[in-house]
Amino acid sequence: xxxxxxxxxxxxxxxxxxxxxxxxxxxxxxxxxxxxxxxxxxxxxxxxxxxxxxxxxxxxxxxxxxxxxxxxxxxxxxxxxxxxxxxxxxxxxxxxxxxxxxxxxxxxxxxxxxxxxxxxxxxxxxxxxxxxxxxxxxxxxxxxxxxxxxxxxxxxxxxxxxxxxxxxxxxxxxxxxxxxxxxxxxxxxxxxxxxxxxxxxxxxxxxxxxxxxxxxxxxxxxxxxxxxxxxxxxxxxxxxxxxxxxxxxxxxxxxxxxxxxxxxxxxxxxxxxxxxxxxxxxxxxxxxxxxxxxxxxxxxxxxxxxxxxxxxxxxxxxxxxxxxxxxxxxxxxxxxxxxxxxxxxxxxxxxxxxxxxxxxxxxxxxxxxxxxxxxxxxxxxxxxxxxxxxxxxxxxxxxxxxxxx
Numbered sequence: 001x002x003x004x005x006x007x008x009x010x011x012x013x014x015x016x017x018x019x020x021x022x023x024x025x026x027x028x029x030x031x032x033x034x035x036x037x038x039x040x041x042x043x044x045x046x047x048x049x050x051x052x053x054x055x056x057x058x059x060x061x062x063x064x065x066x067x068x069x070x071x072x073x074x075x076x077x078x079x080x081x082x083x084x085x086x087x088x089x090x091x092x093x094x095x096x097x098x099x100x101x102x103x104x105x106x107x108x109x110x111x112x113x114x115x116x117x118x119x120x121x122x123x124x125x126x127x128x129x130x131x132x133x134x135x136x137x138x139x140x141x142x143x144x145x146x147x148x149x150x151x152x153x154x155x156x157x158x159x160x161x162x163x164x165x166x167x168x169x170x171x172x173x174x175x176x177x178x179x180x181x182x183x184x185x186x187x188x189x190x191x192x193x194x195x196x197x198x199x200x201x202x203x204x205x206x207x208x209x210x211x212x213x214x215x216x217x218x219x220x221x222x223x224x225x226x227x228x229x230x231x232x233x234x235x236x237x238x239x240x241x242x243x244x245x246x247x248x249x250x251x252x253x254x255x256x257x258x259x260x261x262x263x264x265x266x267x268x269x270x271x272x273x274x275x276x277x278x279x280x281x282x283x284x285x286x287x288x289x290x291x292x293x294x295x296x297x298x299x300x301x302x303x304x305x306x307x308x309x310x311x312x313x314x315x316x317x318x319x320x321x322x323x324x325x326x327x328x329x330x331x332x333x334x335x336x337x338x339x340x341x342x343x344x345x346x347x348x349x350x351x352x353x354x355x356x357x358x359x360x361x362x363x364x365x366x367x368x369x370x371x372x373x374x375x376x377x378x379x380x381x382x383x384x385x386x387x388x389x390x391x392x393x394x395x396x397x398x399x400x401x402x403x404x405x
Contacts, residue, residue: 001024001074001075002025002026002027002071002072002074002075003019003025003027003028003029003075003076003365004028004029004031004067004073004075004076004077004097005028005029005030005031005079006032006056006058006064006076006077006078006079006080006084006088007031007032007058007078007080008030008031008034008037008038008041008053009032009037009080009189009306010304010305010351010354011079011102011354011357011358012032012079013040013044013350013354014350014354014355014357014358014359015077015358015361015362016028016030016041016042016045017044017045017349018348018355018358018359018396019362019365020045020048020051022366024365024366024369024370025365025369026050027050027051027052027071027073028050028051029053029054029067029071029073030042030051030052030053031053031054031055031056031067032053032055033055033056035053035054035055038053038055039053041053044349054067058080058084058087059084060087061094062091064076064088064091065091065095068091068097073095074097074098075097075098075099075100075368076088076095076097076098076099076100077100077361078099078100078101078102079102079361081103081189081191082103082105082106082192082195083106085101085104085105085106085125085126086105086125086126088101089101089105089126089140092140093133093136093138093140096138098138098139098140098368099139099140100140100141100144100365101141101144102143102144102146102149102360102361103145103148103239104122104123104126104142104143104148104239104242105122105124105125106120106122106125106195107119107120107124107199107237108120109199109200109212110200110212114200114212115200115212115214116211116212117211118202118210118211118212121202121210121242122202122237122239123143123239123242123243127378129378130378131377133378134376134377139375139377139379140377140378140379141368141379141380142243142378142379143243143380143381144360144364144381145358145361146337146357146359146360147171147238147240147255147318148239148243148381149357149360149364149381150318150337150360150381150389150393151171151240151319151320152240152244152380152381152382153381153382153384153386153389153390154322154335154400155240155250155320155322155382156247156248156381156382156384157335157386157387157390158248158320158322158324158335159249161386162322162326162333163324163325163331164325164326164327165249165324166249166250166251166322166323166324167252167323167324167325168250168251168252168253168254168321168322168323168324169244169248169252169253169321169322170252170255170256170320170321170322170323171238171240171254171255171256171318171319171320172222172224172233172256172258172319172320172321173233173256173257173317173318173319174222174224174228174231174233174257174258174317175187175224175228175231175258175314175315175317175352176228176229176231176315177313177314177315177316177352177353178312178313179308179311179312179313180311180312180313181311182303182308182311184262184266184302185305185308185311186263186302186305187305187312187316187351187352187353189305190298190299190302191296193267194270194276194295194298196236196237196238197215197236197237197259197264198215198267198270198271199237200212200213200214200215200237201213201214201215201217201235201236201238202238202241202242203235203241203252204241204242204253204254205251205252206245206251206252210241210242210245215234215235216236216259216264218235218254218256219232219233219234220233220256221233222258222321224317224336225317225334225338225403226315226317226338226401227315228314228315228317228338231258232258232260233257233258233259234256234257234259234264235254235255235256236255236259237255238257240253240255241254241255243380243381243382244380244382246380246382246383247380247382247383248382250324270298274294275294275295275298276294276295276298277294277295278293278294278295278296279293280292280293281293305351305353305354306351306354308351309344309345309349309350309351309352310345312341312351313341313342314340315338315352316338316353316356317336317337318336318337318356319335319337320335320336321333321335321405323405331404332404333402333403333404333405334402334405335400335401335402336400336401336402337356337393337398337400337401338401339352339353339355339356340352344356347397359393359396359398360393362396363389363392363393363396364381364389366392367384367389367392372385372388373388373389
């Protein structure tokens, strides 16, 4: 397997550090708009000849296609933010490469009823091309991070081995992470966080399909394992709700994120001031007017999440809560994966949130390379058997857990 990894930020760099310990691939080209960042990721691997750095603009589809072809890469792994999903997705298709991402094509709210009806949903642009990918015998594995990704694998595992009937699947994400020296320092891309938290959340119900609610709706307190404890979680737009019902039978699917009151209020303020906007605005300067995106300015003013590991303390938990029936009896479980920041920093030099995101696409690539996972079309993690993934994740030294509720 020869891999083109596009994006050498926190998650991309963690991917290289995880992959470097595994023998399943022949080469990994690490490409970024900032060549120095790609070179730093490769240099940290201490001479592993399988890795090399390149510069590429992820929005330039022909350039990405040419890079895939020049290095004879048969897989494109997208570690950029969702703005670049479609050019990278299409470049992989043009080059005849398998495509893997961790976030799907962007949504657009319904123009008249944004908090009742879906407009363009997450992943719609990719699923519109599913028949073409399938006809060509090519695979696009979409949403293969931690959430979406591992959370979807948990849903598949629950359907295959733990339940006869599923009433509800609810992804629940929480943490007790703190960052020394910062009152507000998101542990993941603020660009992506703003996108998913301020868009109308999507809920799925059997018989009704997908519909939307107000941001931060339906608050609930969820008790997270391994010492994290109770965290208030709210509805957030996320890919699992769009993916799980395509392959897993469930009466209801939700995604709730443990944000906390301070984080929610900060996001609401950004929205009130228009600082969540992605459309460029004109800003006067001594050298003349400059066009900038308010959201990009917010991201530039905050610390890079990849650099916070030394200041960060605590654990992060990603998991899937499932309620249903097994052998005629009601059952409720929480399948989860916890990463301690102290462990991930010591073992990999990557903070917990980016490491937890990064490990899952590497596991998936190894399953694809070995043939345990295979398919054609635009497929989510739910479309593949869960057990090989969960077993290999444990082999990577990061076991998952299950709690009866």
